[in-house]
Amino acid sequence: MTNIVALNSQTHRALHVTPSGQDARNFVGVVIAEFPHLIPHYPILFSKDAETGAFYCGAMLGFDPDENLFSGEGANVYRPLNLQRGPFFTAGSELVIDLDSPKVGAGERLFDDDGAPTAYLKSIMALFRDLVPGIERSRIFTETLLGLKLIEPIDIDIGLDDGTKRSLVGLYTINKDVLRELPDADVLTLFRRGYLHLIHLMIGSLAHIPVLARKKNNRLLESTGLKL
Amino acid sequence: MTGVMGAMQAIKDIVIVGGGTAGWLTAAVIAARHQGRIKAGHFSVTLVESPSVSIIGVGEGTWPTIRTTLKKIGVSETEFFRNCDAAFKQGGKFARWTTGADDDFYYHPLVLPEGFHDINLVPHWLAETGGRSFCDAVCVQGVLCDEGLAPKTIATAEYEGAANYAYHLDAGKFAPFLQRHATGKLGVRHVLADVTQVNQQENGDIANLVTEQAGIIAGDLFVDCTGFASLLLGKTLQVPFKSCSSVLFCDTALAVQVPFDRPDAPMASQTNATAQKAGWIWDIALPTRRGIGHVYSSRHMSEDVARETLAAYVGPQIKDLKVRKIPIRSGHRETFWKNNCVAVGLAAGFLEPLESSAIVLGELSAKLIAEQMPATREVMDIVAASFNDVTAYRWGRIIDFLKLHYCLTKRTDSQFWIDNADPATIPERLQNLLKLWKYRSPWFFDEFDRLEEVFPAASYQYVLYGMGFRTEVDPYEIAQTARMAAQYMRQNMAIAARLRAELPKNRELVQKIQTYGLQPI
Numbered sequence: 001m002t003n004i005v006a007l008n009s010q011t012h013r014a015l016h017v018t019p020s021g022q023d024a025r026n027f028v029g030v031v032i033a034e035f036p037h038l039i040p041h042y043p044i045l046f047s048k049d050a051e052t053g054a055f056y057c058g059a060m061l062g063f064d065p066d067e068n069l070f071s072g073e074g075a076n077v078y079r080p081l082n083l084q085r086g087p088f089f090t091a092g093s094e095l096v097i098d099l100d101s102p103k104v105g106a107g108e109r110l111f112d113d114d115g116a117p118t119a120y121l122k123s124i125m126a127l128f129r130d131l132v133p134g135i136e137r138s139r140i141f142t143e144t145l146l147g148l149k150l151i152e153p154i155d156i157d158i159g160l161d162d163g164t165k166r167s168l169v170g171l172y173t174i175n176k177d178v179l180r181e182l183p184d185a186d187v188l189t190l191f192r193r194g195y196l197h198l199i200h201l202m203i204g205s206l207a208h209i210p211v212l213a214r215k216k217n218n219r220l221l222e223s224t225g226l227k228l
Numbered sequence: 229m230t231g232v233m234g235a236m237q238a239i240k241d242i243v244i245v246g247g248g249t250a251g252w253l254t255a256a257v258i259a260a261r262h263q264g265r266i267k268a269g270h271f272s273v274t275l276v277e278s279p280s281v282s283i284i285g286v287g288e289g290t291w292p293t294i295r296t297t298l299k300k301i302g303v304s305e306t307e308f309f310r311n312c313d314a315a316f317k318q319g320g321k322f323a324r325w326t327t328g329a330d331d332d333f334y335y336h337p338l339v340l341p342e343g344f345h346d347i348n349l350v351p352h353w354l355a356e357t358g359g360r361s362f363c364d365a366v367c368v369q370g371v372l373c374d375e376g377l378a379p380k381t382i383a384t385a386e387y388e389g390a391a392n393y394a395y396h397l398d399a400g401k402f403a404p405f406l407q408r409h410a411t412g413k414l415g416v417r418h419v420l421a422d423v424t425q426v427n428q429q430e431n432g433d434i435a436n437l438v439t440e441q442a443g444i445i446a447g448d449l450f451v452d453c454t455g456f457a458s459l460l461l462g463k464t465l466q467v468p469f470k471s472c473s474s475v476l477f478c479d480t481a482l483a484v485q486v487p488f489d490r491p492d493a494p495m496a497s498q499t500n501a502t503a504q505k506a507g508w509i510w511d512i513a514l515p516t517r518r519g520i521g522h523v524y525s526s527r528h529m530s531e532d533v534a535r536e537t538l539a540a541y542v543g544p545q546i547k548d549l550k551v552r553k554i555p556i557r558s559g560h561r562e563t564f565w566k567n568n569c570v571a572v573g574l575a576a577g578f579l580e581p582l583e584s585s586a587i588v589l590g591e592l593s594a595k596l597i598a599e600q601m602p603a604t605r606e607v608m609d610i611v612a613a614s615f616n617d618v619t620a621y622r623w624g625r626i627i628d629f630l631k632l633h634y635c636l637t638k639r640t641d642s643q644f645w646i647d648n649a650d651p652a653t654i655p656e657r658l659q660n661l662l663k664l665w666k667y668r669s670p671w672f673f674d675e676f677d678r679l680e681e682v683f684p685a686a687s688y689q690y691v692l693y694g695m696g697f698r699t700e701v702d703p704y705e706i707a708q709t710a711r712m713a714a715q716y717m718r719q720n721m722a723i724a725a726r727l728r729a730e731l732p733k734n735r736e737l738v739q740k741i742q743t744y745g746l747q748p749i
Contacts, residue, residue, distance in 0.1 A: 048382075
């Protein structure tokens with residue numbers, strides 16, 4: 001359940017929020033400005049919004065539905081903005097919070113005793129100043145690629161050491177054949193808008209999928225006590 | 229010159245007469261297939277439409293082939309939904325056809341039985357004692373229909389589905405939609421004019437059309453899509469009509485459009501076909517309304533009683549609605565392609581709308597013409613002969629398949645049903661198959677599926693075993709595949725459980741498509 005209310009320095013003066021913690025999901029939406037931060041660790045792919053069917057780009061975190069193979073990495077690994085924002089959202093220009101989120105209760109204060117925002121809350125407000133326009137820019141990037149037929153489905157099939165298999169569907173990546181055949185004028189446009197760089201980051205990020213599979217395998221082995 | 233040089237005449241100007249669903253569908257299919265030649269200026273498709281004749285527009289049910297057809301002609305599925313008031317159709321639900329009791333129904337879904345290419349599940353199901361319907365034992369679609377679910381989600385790409393599907397659509401909007409696409413994107417020329425005279429050459433070929441508003445229109449191949457009038461093939465070329473009213477008795481339809489009580493009322497995911505005393509009632513859900521019609525045999529029921537029957541089905545609101553009477557002349561032309569003229573749609577023939585054969589036959593004919601487009605007049609007769617063979621075969625099989633729904637009945641509550649079960653009214657080929665099927669159920673390796681069958685062996689299975697037909701089972705024969713059969717049936721249950729959890733309601737998805745659209749991939 002969700003209980004979303006506008007954030008208020010009076011009523012929420014004593015509220016505590018856990019900034020880190022478990023984000024039990026295997027895919028999270030990202031904005032294109034994050035790509036350079038994501039590229040050292042995450043496969044960057046497209047998926048579709050379950051509600052509208054619209055394409056969006058995101059980082060793959062795991063293979064099973066609630067599996068985040070990056071949880072517990074702490075500051076070693078860049079954490080996507082959509083995870084950093086915790087229980088906060090925006091509604092129009094207003095900052096709102098889901099009071100039913102498990103992240104609400106203990107942790108950092110949002111306001112000091114005088115009702116002024118804490119450093120933590122200020123960082124959240126700064127985060128949304130990046131995230132909100134970033135979502136729109138990422139949408140335009142995705143629409144542009146879709147219009148050029150540069151997006152294609154990718155089937156991710158892995159076999160694990162315990163004999164089980166995982167097949168991920170509903171993920172999409174760059175169609176390299178279409179990219180190669182792209183007319184010069186389109187290539188130039190993509191380059192000038194900085195999209196060509198992002199496209200190559202997405203292609204390169206696919207190399208993280210087998211790494212992620214190994215990570216999952218190691219965890220499986222650890223949990224069964226078979227660590228080699 | 230054409231007289232002497234006739235044999236070498238290249239086929240490059242196609243003239244289609246008639247602007248209904250069949251006409252625009254044929255124009256779009258031919259133009260899409262020959263786009264390269266059209267763009268190069270070596271080929272043309274012209275559609276001549278009378279500005280004064282209104283289209284029939286009762287065909288509201290389609291077959292899954294329509295998805296391939298629309299995709300091939302380059303239509304976006306989202307645009308199709310938005311412009312044609314389309315909704316998902318996952319088959320037919322046939323109520324009261326077998327015993328006439330309140331709980332008597334079966335589905336003819338659009339998916340194949342699980343593992344159909346590996347194994348025939350019919351004998352295994354027949355040997356079961358569980359009481360599951362054949363449809364539920366072998367496929368998911370009956371369950372999806374029971375719950376009014378869509379065959380896909382908003383995240384499924386255009387024309388793809390978790391379950392096979394077709395559409396219900398507003399035929400009055402479909403033809404104009406195809407027209408905009410064909411003229412705007414595919415280079416089809418549209419001429420609004422009444423044909424006043426058809427000129428023939430010495431060999432009988434159509435030379436040109438004289439029109440009231442646009443002068444003379446010449447062509448190399450003429451496609452007759454003039455509906456019941458059959459202006460070119462019937463009137464000009466004198467190809468006789470072959471009635472099949474001794475097999476299929478229904479000859480009249482009373483159609484009405486019924487608004488929903490509220491805009492978010494559930495929409496059925498299948499065509500409902502409910503048997504009556506002398507025919508049946510179709511019930512097709514579009515986003516905006518339900519199309520309901522009583523198809524009946526006027527030899528077995530008076531119009532007054534037929535109207536009362538329809539009113540009893542629709543309810544009191546029928547008082548304010550306009551009921552349209554449509555004659556159904558069941559049958560088809562003896563040949564479909566003669567000289568340089570081929571008929572598509574109602575000009576070729578018509579059957580009662582049971583199993584929605586009208587649009588699919590038009591699609592198949594259009595596709596065949598487009599693919600087999602003769603290069604010259606010299607080879608046209610060869611193409612015509614094979615077109616006639618295939619098309620006559622298709623009409624025959626559709627008539628057989630429609631008759632199957634009637635002749636398997638156990639109803640004896642009216643002369644209509646008694647007459648339908650009379651062997652004298654059952655085509656010989658169907659009678660022979662029914663004899664054969666007592667010992668062996670129809671399947672994949674039969675003579676079925678030898679060409680693009682309108683109704684494959686799976687369709688016969690659903691109707692036969694939906695209507696309680698029994699095929700003898702040899703326990704020794706099925707023992708060797710029993711494990712595989714059990715595995716496929718379990719797999720089917722697992723798929724059904726997953727899809728029930730994943731799929732939205734038909735209404736919900738259609739609304740989402742109108743709001744957000746489907747993605748092309």
